[in-house]
Amino acid sequence: MTDADTYDLECTGISKDFGSFRAVDDVSFRIPSGTFFSILGPSGCGKTTLMRMIAGFEDPTAGDVCIKGKSVLSVPPNKRNVKMVFQHLALFPMMDVYENIAYGLRCAGATKDEIASKVADVLERVALPDLARREIHQLSGGQKQRIAIARCMALNPDVLLLDEPLGALDLKLREAMKIELKLLQHQFDTTFVYITHDQSEALVMSDYVAVMNAGRFEQVGRPEELYHAPQTAFVAGFVGDSNRWTGRAVEVRSDGIKVETDAGLTVIAMAHGNEQVVEGQAVELFVRPEFISATKPGTPDSDLPADNSYTGTVDGVLFNGANSRVLVRGPAGDLIEADVVVTGGADDLREGDPVRLHWARAQSMCFAS
């Protein structure tokens, strides 16, 4: 097996300039066959431009795009076997569902019988077999979504690009569609490249996630790698929730770094990222709320991590079911977020209660800034 067989999509050093503005800056990545690959980044980070270059709607200023090992730079968009689900889906309103799906097959020169059987087949696979003769405006949001995917999948693309297609849906439907998209990807066994600014979409669905910022890839990895071992401060801040402090490294040792935050809190942390942290350097510190345990004073804390331990008072309780959180006014006067279990019983933390916070040094991620 050669590389060409294992990688459906390969980009090497692609850049795109709009005038003097560099939208995509020297991005390289390879996507193995049959994976769900997400590109996660804030709006304006260049992810849509990157996708449009893969689809062929923009020409890269530099670099190469290979699909199944072959460069497609000279191939016009309508000849590339890369299909795209647009942000607003771009279903053709003047055609019904059947015609929408048949459009691509007709362009490919399929016969009438082939078209009929393929459309029926793909509708079956997205679990909407009875909708062939429905008009587009009669479909619900979720159905439109699936038809847009079916329209592409009917053409057996090498790669399916999805440009934030869940953005327009309401929250409940979005949650359901996340799971459904993952299942569809499994079922079609095609490489999906999914663009989003919503980190939970990327984490839930993807095999690999690339975090993009200001035209560059900050880090590419499995969702849990990004979450637990971010390589840059941007990734640590963008993926998942964090308490974020800036400060200075006062003591650097091989087993940890002592950081004094701007507010005056002293925290033992571990260095992350590629850049060395040296004594006296300005650093950024991230601690995820779920790794901070908040207990009432007097609770036996022998089994709790002792690296960082502070006393504070509860400033507010943010109740959100299983994701409830307390805001704690720490010793230095700054607010620290910590996840708590709110049972509704007498043991729950309430506003004004004194509280002890603990977390391990491994959970304080320190980046040189």
Next chain:
Amino acid sequence: MSQDTKRLSLILLFAPFALWIVLLILLPHIGMVVLSLREKVAPRVYEFGFGNYVDFMNEPIYWNTLMRTGSMSLLVTVLALLIGFPVAYYIAKIAGKRSRGALFLMCLIPLWVSDLIRAFGWILLLRETGVVSSLLVWSGMTDEGIEFLYNDVTVVVGLVYTVILFMIVPLVSTLDGMGDDMIEAGYNLGGNSLTVLRRIIIPYAMPGIVAGCIVVFMLTSGSYLTPILLGGKNSSWFTEQIYDQFITRFNWESGAAFGILLLAFTSLVVWLGLRLSGQSLANTVART
């Protein structure tokens, strides 16, 4: 109380519209129908009958004029569409945001000048001693001046020029509503430029196309100044016949019948056009 105010304001708002419809559209047309159904049997003696329409049927020149007006109007409509569509497409889809307004304004500017002046402009250009003819003589391509006026080509050109704006405006507004992603999706799914145009852009713009065609066809077949001024006495435009009957021959009954016939004929063409394109008045003219 508030119910009454609401009703009153509705009536007040509606009144000018109702007056306009009743007084300026319905009443005159009823009058025309009634007038057209009177036969003159002796001076100042009239009786009810279809004589005026029978006269029309029996006189081939009337028939021919109506057919000629109809077919030339169709030709003008088609030409306006063929020229207007690329212009509208450019304004709506290709031009940048800033130049779009300027381009649209440039299309509108000719409307600030009256029909008469615009037709006169053409006359200055095209008559035997006009600009084009003089240029040809000066450059030595011909020995004598050429009369470009008073032929069908000039009439068609003049009419297309007069009405093309009414084609461009509805086209721009429908094409404007079409997202670029629709076109990109067309390419992405494997269509070439021709397929995208034929299967996506034109079907999407169909309401605008039909609306523009209806307006242009109606304006052209009912126009008077341009055919007369550019085509001269030989233009044989049907409105000229109507004018003749009313003013020159003072035969109001026959003129009224011609008027009704023109209305019926153009309505029939529009209806046929709607049927053929699978559109309805509600989603074309009413929408733009």
